[in-house]
Amino acid sequence: MNTQIKTTKIDTTHTLLIDIESCRQLDITPIAAWFNTDFWRENNAITGVAEGRGTTLFVEHQAQAMVLRHYCRGGMVRHLNHDIFFGFSTEHTRPFQELSLLRYMHSCHLPVPTGIAGLVSRVGCGYRADLVTARIPDATDIHQLISQAPISEEAWARVGQTIKKMHQAQVYHHDLNIKNIMLDNHEQVWLIDFDKCRKQEGNEWKQSNLNRLLRSLNKQKTKFPDYCFEPQNWQALVQGYHE
Ligand SMILES: Nc1ncnc2c1ncn2[C@@H]1O[C@H](COP(=O)(O)OP(=O)(O)O)[C@@H](O)[C@H]1O
Ligand SMILES: [Mg+2]
Known part of the structure; x- marks a missing residue:
């Protein structure tokens, strides 16, 4: 198990994932509300939007520019199921895997975004997920x-x-x-x-x-x-x- 990604159960359905080292360095404390678009809208903190497979939101919090991405399915299956992934173990979820890989790549000094946090929201035997990374400047x-x-x-x-x-x-x-x-x-x-x-x-x-x-x-x-x-x-x- 990757101990650099801290997992915290928020309630019966939500688990927050945090890259402890990145957050310490950036001096930020992710909270579950970050994964709700309304939070950023109400705080007037949305600085941009990118349309890819899903919608990617650019936000700013305490002078830290970040990117919020919702995980969407690709391929034909997306027509039936837009954003639910299957699996129970938190360590095997998309955001946990991506945060772990970003941490590894950082340790190799590769030019990749700094992974910050993720949210896993359980739905039946699957989950929806979101990821926050640091925005690459300019x-x-x-x-x-x-x-x-x-x-x-x-x-x-x-x-x-x-x-x-x-x-x-x-x-x-x-x-x-x-x-x-x-x-x-x-x-x-x-x-x-x-x-x-x-x-x-x-x-x-x-x-x-x-x-x-x-x-x-x-x-x-x-x-x-x-x-x-x-x-x-x-x-x-x-x-x-x-x-
Ligand atoms: N960390 C980042 N810093 C700056 N821009 C980003 C970052 N992550 C994503 N973007 C922008 O958002 C777009 C969509 O993000 P991406 O992670 O590629 O998701 P997807 O392809 O699944 O929509 C990218 O093409 C890029 O323009
Ligand atoms: Mg892309």
Whole structure:
């Protein structure tokens, strides 16, 4: 069991998960109310919204910018069941797994968001869940960036270097697509969205993880003819990866 993620039963249905070390460093104390959109609305603390699979809320609390994400299901099953996951043990829930992996990646000095807290809400034999991470300052996902203008060859190379570092830490990214890679004002690359990601031994999966990213870029290029992604960008990325 990961003892760095503290679990506290709030009542018969809710369990709060806290990354103790991150909260100590950021000097914040998560509470269950943080996982209720009304709390932030009433406190006038919503600074933005991002629409992905679900809605992601950007909030600010005691000068700490944070991101609140509700876990939504993917694939065909989402048409029947939008957000309920199955399983009883808290340690196996999506937010517990993601917070644990973020903590591990932090210890490897990987550029990923700081995990803060999660909430597991029991429903029958399943649960709904939410996650709070620290917001990466002044960062935009690369999909959004290259929908408007090219990014530098150095930035593409840095994307490759960053994925390489993640792979060297033996982390498999389940959804390695360009919307889950961000670039900040200092041209630093960040990786996000570690739902269903895990530590994985061996090397044979690494190339297919990279191929997935290429497929997602090519798919966007067919959808948006002005998409700023060219073969030489991929070459720069691969070079960065193999440096
Ligand atoms: N820690 C973070 N800092 C800044 N922006 C974030 C962060 N986490 C998510 N975002 C933004 O919110 C969007 C959706 O978040 P993400 O975790 O990828 O969820 P999903 O893809 O399941 O909707 C991202 O594409 C990114 O633009
Ligand atoms: Mg995402």
